[in-house]
Amino acid sequence: MNILAFLSVLILVITFITLIFGIIAYFLYKTREKNKPKYSSYEEILKDMGDEYIYFE
Amino acid sequence: MVKQFILILLNILIVLILGSLLYIFYDKFQHIQNIFIKTGVVIVLFFTLIIISRYMFLLYFSIIKLIMKTSDEEKNKRVKTNFKVSIIVPAYNEEKVLPKSLPSLIAQTHPNIEIIVVDDGSTDLTYQIAKNYEFESDTKSLKVLTKPNSGKANAINYGIKHATGELIMVVDADSKLDKNAVELMAGYFINPEIAAVAGSVYVSNQNNLITKLQALEYVEGLNMVRNGQAFLKLVNIIPGPIGMFRKDALYDVGLYDDDTFAEDCDVTLKLITKGYKIDFESDAVAYTEAPEHILDLIKQRYRWTRGILQAIKKHKYLLWHFRKKPAASFTMWYMLFEAVFWPFMDIWTNLFIIYLSIISGVSILIFFWWVMFTILDMAGALYCVLVTGESLSLVFYAVFYRLFFIEFINIAKILSTFEEWFGIEMSWGKLERKGNL
Numbered sequence A: 001m002n003i004l005a006f007l008s009v010l011i012l013v014i015t016f017i018t019l020i021f022g023i024i025a026y027f028l029y030k031t032r033e034k035n036k037p038k039y040s041s042y043e044e045i046l047k048d049m050g051d052e053y054i055y056f057e
Numbered sequence B: 001m002v003k004q005f006i007l008i009l010l011n012i013l014i015v016l017i018l019g020s021l022l023y024i025f026y027d028k029f030q031h032i033q034n035i036f037i038k039t040g041v042v043i044v045l046f047f048t049l050i051i052i053s054r055y056m057f058l059l060y061f062s063i064i065k066l067i068m069k070t071s072d073e074e075k076n077k078r079v080k081t082n083f084k085v086s087i088i089v090p091a092y093n094e095e096k097v098l099p100k101s102l103p104s105l106i107a108q109t110h111p112n113i114e115i116i117v118v119d120d121g122s123t124d125l126t127y128q129i130a131k132n133y134e135f136e137s138d139t140k141s142l143k144v145l146t147k148p149n150s151g152k153a154n155a156i157n158y159g160i161k162h163a164t165g166e167l168i169m170v171v172d173a174d175s176k177l178d179k180n181a182v183e184l185m186a187g188y189f190i191n192p193e194i195a196a197v198a199g200s201v202y203v204s205n206q207n208n209l210i211t212k213l214q215a216l217e218y219v220e221g222l223n224m225v226r227n228g229q230a231f232l233k234l235v236n237i238i239p240g241p242i243g244m245f246r247k248d249a250l251y252d253v254g255l256y257d258d259d260t261f262a263e264d265c266d267v268t269l270k271l272i273t274k275g276y277k278i279d280f281e282s283d284a285v286a287y288t289e290a291p292e293h294i295l296d297l298i299k300q301r302y303r304w305t306r307g308i309l310q311a312i313k314k315h316k317y318l319l320w321h322f323r324k325k326p327a328a329s330f331t332m333w334y335m336l337f338e339a340v341f342w343p344f345m346d347i348w349t350n351l352f353i354i355y356l357s358i359i360s361g362v363s364i365l366i367f368f369w370w371v372m373f374t375i376l377d378m379a380g381a382l383y384c385v386l387v388t389g390e391s392l393s394l395v396f397y398a399v400f401y402r403l404f405f406i407e408f409i410n411i412a413k414i415l416s417t418f419e420e421w422f423g424i425e426m427s428w429g430k431l432e433r434k435g436n437l
Helices: A003-035 A042-049 B002-030 B035-071 B073-078 B098-106 B126-131 B152-161 B181-190 B209-231 B247-252 B263-273 B294-314 B316-320 B326-360 B364-388 B393-421
Strands: B085-091 B113-119 B140-146 B167-170 B194-203 B243-246 B277-288
Touching: A003 B294, A003 B326, A003 B364, A003 B393, B002 B035, B002 B364, B035 B209, B035 B277, B035 B326, B035 B364, B085 B098, B085 B152, B085 B181, B098 B113, B098 B126, B098 B140, B113 B126, B113 B152, B126 B140, B152 B263, B167 B181, B167 B247, B181 B194, B181 B243, B181 B277, B194 B209, B194 B263, B209 B277, B209 B294, B209 B364, B209 B393, B243 B247, B263 B277, B263 B294, B263 B326, B294 B316, B294 B326, B294 B393, B316 B326, B326 B364, B326 B393, B364 B393
Parallel strands: B085 B113, B085 B167, B113 B140, B194 B277
Antiparallel strands: B167 B243, B194 B243
């Protein structure tokens, strides 16, 4: 098997796995966020979070 | 001079290699007869050309900017400005990072500085810790203001309204600045056309693969791009960790707005729309903490993408104002390209090549696609390492950067774009600072 063909297959497989993993990771992130309490204002978080802190990222 | 010569030679070499690769890429595709695939190929090639041209232009502009800057160096050394600079530090629950960031502001070499920490209704010891740093001397001072919590944009505006300096510098509470950053940036305001100057942002916590790849992204994808944009005096985002503004210009555009998640992008667009020029100082450096975990990285990019899209949506009328406001219109299209077109086309091309490999058994195309962009990334990284003195090992990470990092980020951008498109509600985020400044 020549080196170019091997590298091509390798990159193809990595690309495919990354696509799948990227989508899974996004939905994992969404699930993580969904499980956190929902707020519509800073004041609501402040009431609920107490000592923990929040900010824009 | 030798450095510039090497850079020019390097660029000629890249052009030759990329040209050959693009030809081979086209040649491999040419043998496939299916009309659907032919159309796809044309789209991919067209898009690849746009991306390569965009990249090369930015690289060239960046090099020209560097040459111009080097030739002006002696002149600039003599220009010592004495503008009063008010540094605004909006802080919400930043007790962990203030002890590292505030000393870097106090240690600035610029002689006339006023530091204003705006405690945005923190629930931790931010106010008390910042208070410990309060001082006042003839040329420098640090004061702490506190107000009920109302978000970053309002906190910055509050600080600006209490500022007495002619220049306003806005830094994130987790930004650690090099000691000459303010002095270097203030020098640009001798030119009355300049309304704002952006600085370079580096990753301080390069302790795992994710943060190292982000470090590469910051030097190559953000700082080099800004340096290239600065050739046209059209830097499209003044980064949150380090940006300086002329106070009059900020008042002229109505200060920061709080209706988007990307207040820095929004205020920059407002300045460009008013016809102001925005420059970049690559040697003014701020170090910031990058997300260390993959889900935190997605969260950050989700906010960046939606924030930028909100800013674009807010100013969308500018997209079609080529004649009246060419600079603003160009900037908007550029941002739209970066935020939406590029991620969609990148993922689409990858899917297309995978599909092609499955139906035709030709998998070599993905190799050429990857190698073209990896060469560009490595060239960009090498250029940045030469110019900035960042670690040479970052060049090596360019291999992984294109292999999975960018793809991963682009998936997050695409899904965030869909959410913004369908108006799915965004919630406030909570960032846990590790204090790794």
